[in-house]
Amino acid sequence: MRRTEIAVRTEGLTKRFGELVAVDHVDFEIPTGTIASLLGPNGAGKTTMVRMLATLARPTGGSATVFGHDVVGEPDAVRAAIALTGQFAGLEPNLTAKENLILIARLRGHGRRSAARIVERLIDRVDIGEFAGTPIKSVSGGQRRRADLAATLVSEPRLLVLDEPTTGLDPRSRQVVWSTVRELVASGVTVLLTTQSREEADQLADHIVVMDHGRAVAAGTPAQLKAQIGxxxxxxxxxxxxxxxxxxxxxxxxxxxxxxxxxxxxxxxxxxxxxxxxxxxxxxxxxxxxxxxxxxxxPTLDDTFLALTGVPAEGDKAEEQIEVPA
Amino acid sequence: MSAVAALRIGPIEPLPPRPARPIRFVRETLVLVGRSLRAIPRVPERLSDVTIQPIVFTLLFLYVFGSAIHIPGVRYQDYLLPGLLGQSLAFGVIGAGTATVTDFTEGVIDRFRSLPVTRLAVISAQVAGQVIEQVLGISIIVAIGIGLGWRPHLAVASGFELAGLMLFGLVAFTWFGVLLGMLMRSSDAVQGLGFAIVVPLSFLGGTFVPIQGMQVVPRVIGEWDPLSAIVAAVRQVTQGIHSQGSWQLTHPIAAMVGWCALLTAICVPLALHRFRANEGG
Structure with missing residues (x-):
């Protein structure tokens, strides 16, 4: 198997929806085993970015590779390496967490027994045992998010893509998600997460790409970005x-x-x-x-963010935003 | 395993060798249909969406309006129930549409699509799961109808004929519903549009009263309403009632097959295109 140090590489990656350029010539790289964050306000193109990397949307220009596999040319190889958690929990609400996880393991290609073993261990590891037998529609928002995170781990991904994993979560659930992400990275997984929260990016990411109106307006470590502001x-x-x-x-x-x-x-x-x-x-x-x-x-990352995007606060200002079609 | 670390949640659970594409398609479709089947008993209200409305119509027309409706040579139960059976195919569009729009907007479908799963399996399972759910709903209507005195005259052959027609109709209308669900953004929109189309077509299609007695404008619409062909076809198979009027009413079975074939021919490619286009945009 090919060895590579770079988990994700995009070159001039672009996505147009008619007139709207949702993602505009974005170049970036994520070294294997690190956490990268796409930071930006609503409508900055973050979700479109991750959807292209997860093979759910086709780029209209440029290229992207995941562990050396082209997202357009070898989508199945990309899908085999990644797991995506979208902004909405991608779980069947009428099934229990356990049933959802088994479903995913079976779709991944595992047999019944093998799927059951994987899920058993996973429920233990992510510690969702107390509500694993409850239909997803009846568990709390934080529990749902944890079940969703567990769902992304079924396939033992090498790259974990989290689209705004903590948006709408209470502080405690947020801490749980953060610590799980840190643990995962410690075990060698590469993580790409999108967020509107500078605090989250600052806390978690080794490398931040600040996005605004589809463009990558700045990139670097949290320290480098703060240094830009002086x-x-x-x-x-x-x-x-x-x-x-x-x-x-x-x-x-x-x-x-x-x-x-x-x-x-x-x-x-x-x-x-x-x-x-x-x-x-x-x-x-x-x-x-x-x-x-x-x-x-x-200087805080907030200052950087403000200076780069002109959007001061997180979600509390009714900015005129471009809706990115899903 | 390569040098690149992957998350390990325990001892390696090796993936069996990847089977050929057609085998994977069948396997993945079955796994996904299994998901729909498991969900059915957990949301009885979804089944009641399909059944309550026909039950209300049955009771309303049988016991409220029925006394004022006289169809020569046939008991009203035997006229009404085949009609309701026929129109239930069209109401299935709304159920399939709302289920699909929910799956798409809530991210379940995205999760499936981000797995190395055949694209066709995802949409086929969506259709198959909906068809099975509708079959359950229709079975309930049949059982209630028989309880209320409906007596279908079915021999073995005509029983199969009815089952075949209904199944083909279900598949055709479910594809339409799935397409609608992918095109619209909310289940409310699907419901609104669905009812706006299906209810008038169902009333004009001779579900409750014969088309021949209607005024000119509704009669002409009714004679060429796809639902009137379906309703007439079910009536002909179950009760031996032959309807009069336009060509499609005198040849309702051929017309029903034709309408359903047309609907399938239009909706399947559009739905597949939309499913892939979604991926591209």
């Missing part, structure tokens, strides 16, 4: 507009700061850290205004 800074939040105006002109004489009148926030670059923080507080004191908050901040 150094630490001091943020000052003012109580009222008048204080904001006074202080921003005062600070501008000393620093090359940026002011955001909507949030009444002034941001001052602080390469010297605490020393700059002291300097800023002195200016505030001499200007005679009272600040609601003064804080030294290190």
């Amino acid at each position: 150094d630490q800074r001091v943020d000052v939040v003012l109580l009222d507009q008048a204080a904001f105006v006074v202080l921003s002109s005062a600070l501008e004489t000393w620093f090359s700061c940026s002011a955001d009148p909507d949030r009444r926030t002034i941001s001052v670059p602080a390469p010297r850290g605490a020393a700059d923080l002291m300097a800023v507080t002195e200016v505030i004191a001499s200007a005679g205004v009272s600040a609601e908050e003064v804080a030294l901040r290190r």
